[in-house]
Amino acid sequence: MQAPTSAIVFLNLFIIASICMIDIQCEKERPADKEERKSQIFPPCAACKILTNSFKKGLERTSRGKFEGGDSAWEEDKLGSYSRSEIRLVEIQENLCKEVKNGETQCQSLAEELEGRIEEWWFKHQDAYPDIHNYICIEKTERCCLENHYGPDCTPCPGYPDKICSNNGKCKGAGTRKGNGGCFCDKGYIGDTCSGCAPGYYESYKDEKTLLCSACHMACDGSCGGAGPKDCEKCANGWHTIEGEGCFDIDECTKSDEICPGNQFCINKEGSYTCLACDKACNGCTGDGPDMCIKCAEGHHKKDNMCINSDxxxxxxxxxxxxxxxxxxxxxxxxxxxxxxxxxxxxxxxxxxxxxxxxxxxxxxxxxxxxxxxxxxxxxx
CATH class of the missing domain: 1.10.287 (Helix Hairpins)
Structure with missing residues (x-):
């Protein structure tokens, strides 16, 4: 009867959901949540990046635009190229920040504040600074740093330019005027510049530019010299040492018939074990299913080595x-x-x-x- 029961539960839920959709108007997003997202405040560099990214999307939207008159060739000749025209700039600025979901209010405020800088870049500095982010956020307003530089003076990150944190971590504050330039190491690496393997990891590859640390086998408690259980310096709980052979799993299920309390049976796992509930037809069992019962539960009886419901x-x-x-x-x-x-x-x-x-x-x-x-x-x- 499992299949019909599951179907009934599913159809019940379906009907309840249908009633809810008919009787209740569900909002996709509460106005309070939407307003909270709009008013979110970001750090100076992140806010400037949001603004310049919005401007770049405007450049993409208008990339195939042209003058709206009847004679495009004449207009290009008399008014100049549309690609750098004031008309295109106005079109981009009118839609600036509208696609921003988090921090839209801050973005619009910053757009008004930096309107003159944006126009200055548009008409005078596009050739020298093809990326508006570099001109506005780094050069003029000093809200950000170049990539892999940090702090008030835009100091290069450790290992700059090609081995930032030994290529095994991230530089704190990179690209902003904040942070201390310290390395936040990836999992498995340690050290001021992420140049060493953390406990539980071993050096699987190393050359002049690259260090690769890989996880020890689960049988190891701490350090190891290789990938297998025989390379452990010390065995973890649930494993025992055989001299010259390494670490081997302990089968806890053979220790005692009562390792799993109540109406449960034991399943051995590498380094551990788990207890699973017996079938409801059983009173004690050696495995899953009504054919693995030691005794039958009340209201059940054994037939062909299987416990079945007597009623x-x-x-x-x-x-x-x-x-x-x-x-x-x-x-x-x-x-x-x-x-x-x-x-x-x-x-x-x-x-x-x-x-x-x-x-x-x-x-x-x-x-x-x-x-x-x-x-x-x-x-x-």
Whole structure:
């Protein structure tokens, strides 16, 4: 009866969700949350980057634009290239920051503050500074640093230019006027410049420019000299040492028959074990399933080395009663909704009809197995 039960639960949830969609208007995003995102404040460099990125998206949007007059060639000749025209600049500025979801208010405020700088770059400095971010955020407003530089004076990060933190970490404050330039090492690396392997890792490759640290085997407690359990300097809990052979898993499940309390059985894992619940037909078991029972649970008996329910017919009656009560409750709900909204009641009534039809169809097909089980219990007629 597992399949029909799962189907009934699923269809119940589907009907409840449908009622919710009909009776309640759900908002995609609460106005308070949207306003909070708009008013979010970022550090100076990040805010400037958001602004210049928005400007770059405007450049992309208008990259295929042209003058709106009838004679484009004449306009290009008389008014100059559209690509660097004031008209294109105005089009970009009118939509600046509109696509920004987090920090839109700050972006718009910064756009107003730096409007003159943006126009200065547009008309005079595009050739010298092809990237507007470098001109606005680094050169003129000094809110950011070049990549892999940090701090008020834009100091180069450790290992600059080609071995930043030994290529195994990130420089704190890189690209901003903040940070101390220290290295935040990737997992498995340690040291001021991330030039060493952390405990639990070993040096798997090294040359003049590259250090590669790989994790020790799970059998190791701390350091190791290689990838396998035989390379451990010390074995972790759940493993034992064999002289000259390395670390081997301890099978905790063979230590005691009572290692797993209650109606559970033991499964050995590398370095550990886990306890899983026996089948509900069992009172003690050696594995999963009703055929692995040591004894049968109350209300069950053994047949062909398998514990089965001794009262399938009684259980069937209870399930039928619960099912019919569910149908009755859905009908009552439709009647209540009908008084308020006939269209909602019609839709929900259709869903209930589908629900009952599918449920009964699946139950009817599962009855073949139930009938077979009942015949096994009752014996041949």
């Amino acid at each position: 399938l017919l009684g259980r069937k009656k209870k399930e039928n009663l619960a099912r019919y009560l569910t149908y009755f409750g859905l009908c009552v709900a439709i009647c209540i909704i009908l008084q308020r909204n006939i269209y909602a009641a019609s839709i929900i009534g259709l869903l209930v009809a589908i629900y009952i039809s599918v449920s009964e169809y699946m139950i009817a097909h599962s009855d073949v197995q139930d009938t077979t089980a009942n015949m096994d219990i009752l014996g041949p007629a």
